[in-house]
Amino acid sequence: MRRFASRHPWWSAIIVVVAFILLWMMFAVWPEWLSDLIGSKKLFLNALFNGITLGGLYFLVASGFTLIFGLMRNVNLAHGSLYLLGGYVGYFVASWTGYWLLAFPAAFIVMALLGLLFQYFVFRRMEGEDLRQTLVTIGISIVVADLMLWSFGGDFYNINPPEWLSGPMDTFFITAVKSSGDYVFLRYPMVRVVIFAASVVIGLAMWIALNRTRIGMLIRAGVDDRDMLSATGVRIQLVFLGVFAFGAGLAGAAGVVGGTFQSLAPGEDTRFLLASLVVVIVGGMGSIPGTAIGALLVGVAEQFGSVYFPTYAVVLTFLIMVAVLAFRPQGIMGRS
Amino acid sequence: MRSGLMAGAAAVALLASAYSASAEGGPLKVGVLATLEGTYTVLGEDGVRGLKTALGQAGGKAGGREIELVIQSTDASPDSAVRGARKLVEQDGVEIVVGPLSGSEGIAIRDYCKTQPGVTFINGISGAQETTYVDPCPNMYRFNMDGAQWSAGLGDYIYNEKGYKKIATVGEDYSFVYTQVLGLVTEFCSAGGEVSERFWVPLGTKDFGSIIAALPDDVDAIYLGLGGGDAVNFLNQYQQAGGEANLIGGTIMVDGTVLSSKGSAKEALIGVPSAGPQADTWDDPKWQAYVKAYQDAFPPDQRFPIPSLLGTGYYNATNAMIQCLDKTNGDLSDGQAAFRQCLDTLELDAPNGKITLDSNRQAIGTNFVSEVVELPDGTLATKLVSMKENVNQTLGIDPEAFAKIGLPSRDVPECKTSYN
Numbered sequence: 051m052r053r054f055a056s057r058h059p060w061w062s063a064i065i066v067v068v069a070f071i072l073l074w075m076m077f078a079v080w081p082e083w084l085s086d087l088i089g090s091k092k093l094f095l096n097a098l099f100n101g102i103t104l105g106g107l108y109f110l111v112a113s114g115f116t117l118i119f120g121l122m123r124n125v126n127l128a129h130g131s132l133y134l135l136g137g138y139v140g141y142f143v144a145s146w147t148g149y150w151l152l153a154f155p156a157a158f159i160v161m162a163l164l165g166l167l168f169q170y171f172v173f174r175r176m177e178g179e180d181l182r183q184t185l186v187t188i189g190i191s192i193v194v195a196d197l198m199l200w201s202f203g204g205d206f207y208n209i210n211p212p213e214w215l216s217g218p219m220d221t222f223f224i225t226a227v228k229s230s231g232d233y234v235f236l237r238y239p240m241v242r243v244v245i246f247a248a249s250v251v252i253g254l255a256m257w258i259a260l261n262r263t264r265i266g267m268l269i270r271a272g273v274d275d276r277d278m279l280s281a282t283g284v285r286i287q288l289v290f291l292g293v294f295a296f297g298a299g300l301a302g303a304a305g306v307v308g309g310t311f312q313s314l315a316p317g318e319d320t321r322f323l324l325a326s327l328v329v330v331i332v333g334g335m336g337s338i339p340g341t342a343i344g345a346l347l348v349g350v351a352e353q354f355g356s357v358y359f360p361t362y363a364v365v366l367t368f369l370i371m372v373a374v375l376a377f378r379p380q381g382i383m384g385r386s
Numbered sequence: 387m388r389s390g391l392m393a394g395a396a397a398v399a400l401l402a403s404a405y406s407a408s409a410e411g412g413p414l415k416v417g418v419l420a421t422l423e424g425t426y427t428v429l430g431e432d433g434v435r436g437l438k439t440a441l442g443q444a445g446g447k448a449g450g451r452e453i454e455l456v457i458q459s460t461d462a463s464p465d466s467a468v469r470g471a472r473k474l475v476e477q478d479g480v481e482i483v484v485g486p487l488s489g490s491e492g493i494a495i496r497d498y499c500k501t502q503p504g505v506t507f508i509n510g511i512s513g514a515q516e517t518t519y520v521d522p523c524p525n526m527y528r529f530n531m532d533g534a535q536w537s538a539g540l541g542d543y544i545y546n547e548k549g550y551k552k553i554a555t556v557g558e559d560y561s562f563v564y565t566q567v568l569g570l571v572t573e574f575c576s577a578g579g580e581v582s583e584r585f586w587v588p589l590g591t592k593d594f595g596s597i598i599a600a601l602p603d604d605v606d607a608i609y610l611g612l613g614g615g616d617a618v619n620f621l622n623q624y625q626q627a628g629g630e631a632n633l634i635g636g637t638i639m640v641d642g643t644v645l646s647s648k649g650s651a652k653e654a655l656i657g658v659p660s661a662g663p664q665a666d667t668w669d670d671p672k673w674q675a676y677v678k679a680y681q682d683a684f685p686p687d688q689r690f691p692i693p694s695l696l697g698t699g700y701y702n703a704t705n706a707m708i709q710c711l712d713k714t715n716g717d718l719s720d721g722q723a724a725f726r727q728c729l730d731t732l733e734l735d736a737p738n739g740k741i742t743l744d745s746n747r748q749a750i751g752t753n754f755v756s757e758v759v760e761l762p763d764g765t766l767a768t769k770l771v772s773m774k775e776n777v778n779q780t781l782g783i784d785p786e787a788f789a790k791i792g793l794p795s796r797d798v799p800e801c802k803t804s805y806n
Contacts, residue, residue: 082398089600096599104593156727203688205429208649211626230513239626240596312592313622314653315615316427321592324441356587357596364588 072098079224088358092225093235097353103242105349107311110304112326112333112341113256114297120273120336123180123295127187129301130323131194136161136302137309137318138198141207150212150310157302165219165298169291192321199316209309215241223277245307252300253342260338267292271338329365332374334384343382388706409585413452413497414716417474419467419495419510420700421483423460425590425615426488428643429696432457432689433487433510436697439676439683439706448708449716456480465493471498476507481718483507487515487696489533489562499523506722506729508707511699513637513741514561515568515794519779525550525722527729527747529706529736530699531663533562534569534781534794536637539755539774540661541573544634548659550606551579551636556597556620557611559586564794566611566636572781572791575801587616588794594620606632613638622651634662640758642666642694645766652766655758663699664738665754665770666692667761676701676737681711683793691765702736709734750778 055062055276076098080091088094115129139160140153172190209365218237228233260266266349268289271279280286308314308322325348333344348367374381421430435458446453456478458470467486474480483505486495492512500523501505506624509517510527513536518528544550553574557563561623563586571581582605587597601608607630612620617639633654638644640660645652664673680693681703693701710728717724732739739752752775757766780788787806792798799805 093596093600097596100593100595100599101776104595105759178573199427204422206615206644206647206649208427208618208622208647208651210650216626218626237624237628241626282615291477311623311626313615313618313649314427317424317615353593353596356591357600360586360588360597 076223079227080377090225093357094174094340095223096238099238100242101350101353102346103246103311104353105346106246107304107307108254108325108329108349109342110307110321111301112186112345113253113330113338114304115326116330116333116338116341116342117256117269117360118211118294118297119330120172121269121276123178124170125184125187126297127184127192127323128168128194128275129204129297129326130297130319130321131191131198132161132164132301133305133322134314134319135164135194135198135305136312137209137305138202138207139302140306141209141309144209144306150209150215150256153209153306154303158299158308161305162295162299165295166291168298169294173294174290174374176289178180179269194216195316195319198319207309207314209314211241211310215244219243238318239311241311245311248307256338265289265292272340280366312333328371331381332371334381337381337383337385340381340383390447395564401520406439412713413454414448414482414718415454415456415478415480415555417471417478417480417483417485418455418457418468418487419460419474419483419487419491420457421462422457422489424461424463426462426613429614429638429641429694430487432643432694432697433485434702435684435689435701436693436699437484437704439680439693439697440701440708441554443679443685444708449711449714451711451716454689458485460491460667462491467491468494468498471495481505481722483706484700484707485510485714488512489565490560492517493561496521496526497524502589504721506726508703508729510703510763511696512536512562513565515565515676516561518746520793522746522748525726527706527743528687529702529734529741529749530745531749531753531777533565533637533749534572535749535751535753535777535779536662537566537569538661538753538777538781539573539575540634540659540771541570542576542577543581543661543755543771544607544659545564545574545577545579548607548632550632550634552582553607553609554583554604555581555611556585556587556601556611557636558589558591558613558616559796560580560589561794563611563636564796564798567609568791568799569731570609571779571799571801572783572805576803576805578803579801581801584797588611589616590601591616592619594623595627598624598629601629601631603765608632609634609636610635610639613641614643617644618647618649618651620661621654624648625651625654633658633806635758637662637695638758639704640768641696642690642692642767645768646690649734654806655766656760659755659771660758660768661755662695663751663753664695664768665756665761666767668738668754670737671724672735673737685791692767693759698736698738702738702741705736706734713738727800731789740771744778748778748779750776753777 118134127384136157140157143156144150183384221241222235223236224233225236248284329348333340351366357364420433458474460466460470487510489512492514493516496517507526511530513533515532635658710725713728714724741749741751755771759769
């Protein structure tokens with residue numbers, strides 16, 4: 051942190067100012083000219099929080115993707131299929147058992163097993179052959195998509211969150227002041243808050259695991275120099291298997307999240323693959339903090355776009371990508 | 387060498403298609419365009435079921451000829467529809483195309499249709515106004531009404547019966563929903579209502595959180611012109627945000643495709659008024675017979691409890707084709723002249739009311755105002771409130787005055803008390 055500040059004084063100053071303005075906009079009661087200029091505070095806060103929670107979902111999907119890429123240099127284009135299939139598994143487990151929370155471990159385990167099979171039977175055989183891996187994963191994603199369409203149909207699936215999670219909750223953000231002097235507080239969907247909290251916890255846990263544990267050390271060493279690591283006697287294939295399974299499991303659990311606050315249907319697989327690609331390109335391939343930043347940027351851009359200029363909302367995400375590629379091709383936190 | 391090979395292959399393909407097109411008496415190739423991928427997948431699937439129901443009733447034959455189906459998937463985008471139609475016509479050599487399903491696809495197919503005068507296009511269920519209203523294609527027929535006609539009766543009902551004086555609309559940003567809103571706004575505003583805001587979201591929007599926050603509080607009801615996955619996502623997130631406004635449904639918002647989605651999102655729709663070309667639980671014997679035929683044609687887990695309007699649309703289009711092929715004994719010679727003559731004058735006795743065509747080959751038919759109810763078995767369906775017969779494309783407004791309203795778009799039509 052301090053090193054960043056001394057190396058980039060201007061950037062640090064800008065970041066601090068932006069953060070300060072954002073905080074002020076979140077907590078202050080807006081003066082009239084501001085509401086006139088960019089619409090009500092309720093709208094702004096909702097767009098901001100929706101963007102952040104959506105970013106949380108993108109982070110869950112993309113972190114597995116970036117982990118796999120970082121370690122194995124393997125662009126797994128079947129990642130979206132793992133997301134969608136995990137969602138379906140979660141739906142059936144949740145509706146059979148009646149426990150929403152059970153859907154997460156179930157989807158995680160099933161997808162992790164599938165990931166193990168992928169790594170063991172497919173990717174291990176074509177290590178280092180980028181083009182072949184890319185083509186094979188595209189092939190797998192097409193086959194899996196058709197199999198899913200065949201078995202689950204084109205219907206829309208919603209995973210129902212439990213009673214205590216559905217509906218809105220009151221927050222302490224003031225959106226307006228009534229003429230009587232009473233404050234109007236923002237009401238916000240409970241389920242989104244919980245999902246965001248969960249993705250923060252998972253993100254932190256991953257960061258700690260990577261930076262503070264022995265396994266994390268092995269993985270980081272593998273990212274830096276795979277050959278050297280295996281030369282020191284580490285059974286690198288086991289590490290690969292573990293990381294692939296973990297990344298795939300995360301995608302599956304993210305599918306449950308997506309099925310809860312959006313819906314599951316054919317086509318969602320490619321949508322989330324595209325989203326993860328954009329997130330990872332913006333954040334920097336292989337970096338967990340980068341993925342978090344990228345996911346937040348993309349999520350917030352999408353939501354602000356949909357409120358303030360709906361027609362061009364889709365373009366905004368790609369504009370961010372273009373800007374990053376133009377000025378920092380390795381991604382925001384990527385290493386060149 | 388390589389280009390020679392390609393030219394050879396192309397020549398073979400051309401010859402093959404020419405051969406199949408001229409084979410008289412053999413099976414008749416019919417192309418089908420339906421959205422079997424993307425956000426409208428379920429809708430396309432039910433369209434195909436409607437088509438197969440009609441074919442099954444005819445024993446898979448028409449005019450003494452076996453019908454050979456070539457089904458081509460699209461994704462609701464205009465270019466996918468044109469690509470699909472090109473493949474059907476230029477590679478597979480079909481002589482009749484049934485489809486497409488979605489509004490903007492229809493407009494694109496109208497333009498492609500003009501380049502293929504030898505092929506007859508019978509629209510599946512696409513409902514943009516422009517398809518038959520502006521510069522129509524002489525060999526394209528539409529036996530379903532357009533989105534504006536599907537709104538007929540709704541504006542009056544919500545103003546006079548429901549007492550909604552001021553509404554806002556949320557819709558997907560493309561031609562079909564523009565057309566639907568045109569139908570609603572002209573009628574609702576003529577009755578005295580006010581439309582305060584119109585929100586447009588891209589087709590395929592998944593996260594409506596911020597749109598929901600932007601909905602105004604000071605309106606009596608909110609009209610939802612969404613379909614497929616977008617509709618389900620909106621309802622899901624609307625419930626999560628604790629939304630409590632009165633809702634009004636666009637035609638494909640309260641369709642079987644949304645009403646039979648999995649999960650509890652759809653429950654927000656109970657009691658919601660809407661209008662469209664069918665009312666699911668109508669007790670008319672012809673409608674009931676059709677519903678039964680549909681139910682018998684597919685096992686319960688592979689269909690909706692009641693056919694969706696997309697199924698009904700493709701069913702009607704296919705029936706029109708079969709009836710005219712029967713009448714002309716499958717004669718498609720002379721540029722399909724006899725067949726087209728028959729389509730032009732056909733009075734289709736459809737399960738959802740009589741359908742005739744106007745001079746633009748656009749349907750004039752019956753529209754149904756309905757409300758969503760929960761049936762005893764727990765499924766949701768639309769229940770008839772009132773019917774409006776002989777709805778034409780200009781909605782009963784004098785054609786010249788109707789032309790002055792302009793083509794439907796984001797902010798056309800204006801909300802006025804009179805359009806004459």
